[in-house]
Amino acid sequence: MTIEYDLHSHSTASDGTLAPAELVQRAHAAGVQVLALTDHDTTDGIAGARTKAEELGLQLIPGVEVSVNWHSQTVHVLGLNIDPHCRVLQPGLQRLQAARDWRAEEIGRRLHKAGIAGAFEGASALARGRIVSRTHFARFLVEQGHARNVRKVFQHYLVHGKPGHVAGEWASLEEALDWITQAGGMAVIAHPARYRMTARKLSRLIGEFRELGGIGLEVVSGSHTRENINTMGALARTEGLLASRGSDYHGPENPWVQLGSMAELPAGCSPVWESDAWPVH
Numbered sequence: 001m002t003i004e005y006d007l008h009s010h011s012t013a014s015d016g017t018l019a020p021a022e023l024v025q026r027a028h029a030a031g032v033q034v035l036a037l038t039d040h041d042t043t044d045g046i047a048g049a050r051t052k053a054e055e056l057g058l059q060l061i062p063g064v065e066v067s068v069n070w071h072s073q074t075v076h077v078l079g080l081n082i083d084p085h086c087r088v089l090q091p092g093l094q095r096l097q098a099a100r101d102w103r104a105e106e107i108g109r110r111l112h113k114a115g116i117a118g119a120f121e122g123a124s125a126l127a128r129g130r131i132v133s134r135t136h137f138a139r140f141l142v143e144q145g146h147a148r149n150v151r152k153v154f155q156h157y158l159v160h161g162k163p164g165h166v167a168g169e170w171a172s173l174e175e176a177l178d179w180i181t182q183a184g185g186m187a188v189i190a191h192p193a194r195y196r197m198t199a200r201k202l203s204r205l206i207g208e209f210r211e212l213g214g215i216g217l218e219v220v221s222g223s224h225t226r227e228n229i230n231t232m233g234a235l236a237r238t239e240g241l242l243a244s245r246g247s248d249y250h251g252p253e254n255p256w257v258q259l260g261s262m263a264e265l266p267a268g269c270s271p272v273w274e275s276d277a278w279p280v281h
Helices: 020-029 046-056 089-113 119-126 134-143 150-158 173-182 199-211 226-239
Strands: 034-037 059-070 073-080 186-189 216-221 242-246
Touching: 020 034, 020 046, 034 046, 046 059, 059 089, 059 173, 073 173, 073 216, 073 242, 089 119, 089 134, 089 173, 119 134, 134 150, 173 186, 173 199, 186 199, 186 242, 199 226, 216 226, 226 242
Parallel strands: 034 059, 186 216, 216 242
Antiparallel strands: 059 073, 073 186
């Protein structure tokens, strides 16, 4: 029997739109049997997700998606099967949450300067957890008629060179890997095709990541095309990394990304869940 793994998802603890228990319920209904909750820079949703997962008989993998600055670029590293109570991990995440608080206020100030009043307050009202993210600003701007959809908001307001862009001050790659390792987790580079790096730069990232104890590459992602999947699968094999698979689900508002509805890993990849370090259910 094939087990359905989805090792990348978000709840209202960060920028998802479903509460942790609702997310688990939806994953179970979609046929997911192993789900990782990987909210941005927080583990606040894990307890609620775990309670619902135990009720439904779904295996929950406690996780986190850590924001990283690497050579003037933001990358994301998943920590899978972490101890949410780790005394090394939590102070690091609290630092990133404080950076997020400042960034959200600064985005609000810059959008106000660009003629959009009340953006910080509007984004905060949409956040059901403690984190106010760029996605919450995007949803607010869509509601206010400034763009047709979230993607258009990012293109016109929130990326480099646009009025609401504020660079994040995140963890170094070394810090992120240390936090995840100290928490007993497995570090995986999230959605690598999204970074638009040259092959040489991505190989450099992977080399540093592996030297610091990283073990995996998210080969299948909700944002990856079939070509991306094949390319990242070949890269995982070449670089000696385990392959992961996750939807990066944020909620039903994004119908192009569904829980569990993903391609299989390419042939020849070594799945992260077949590692000796993977938890046995």
